[in-house]
Amino acid sequence: DARVTQTPRHKVTEMGQEVTMRCQPILGHNTVFWYRQTMMQGLELLAYFRNRAPLDDSGMPKDRFSAEMPDATLATLKIQPSEPRDSAVYFCAGGLAGARNEQFFGPGTRLTVL
């Protein structure tokens, strides 16, 4: 039963600390997306990779956020330094480019920055 996995599922940290979230896409999927979801903003796209190459990270605050895909089985999203306004649920999603707009979401990382 192939699925997207994300770690950690929950993270509580203090302002100023570095946060690293990890995602393992489904084997064979060539697109990876990082989304942030809050009650106020809905689903926001932060970064988008195709075949491990970054295609769009315009939704990401560049001064503190960074997203990478060191290999096909791992995508990372880092926040340094974290701020209380970063508190949200961060989802990783993946799929096949051009395939029915179908994205497979991981369970999310619920981040709380105190």
Next chain:
Amino acid sequence: GQSLEQPSEVTAVEGAIVQINCTYQTSGFYGLSWYQQHDGGAPTFLSYNALDGLEETGRFSSFLSRSDSYGYLLLQELQMKDSASYFCAVRDQDSNYQLIWGAGTKLIIKP
């Protein structure tokens, strides 16, 4: 600009039928999708329409009219477990073919 509009909340009764509408404004339309998200869960894919007309999958159907830039999700024989948020999303040429998301419609089902 690119935008999708859908109602923020819809209320219906168990066993009834409900329709959630979505209008969009994008460049280079490449299909309309619907996703379901339960509270505390992740969005899950429901349907995809690339061409005009109705697509049926069990109790759920999705409709698209490209000339009207409009689509809807139809849920029949509502069950309490259908209580969730429903998002429409459009793949758009101007945004590297990524999905543009609506703000979501919270469906409240009453017994």
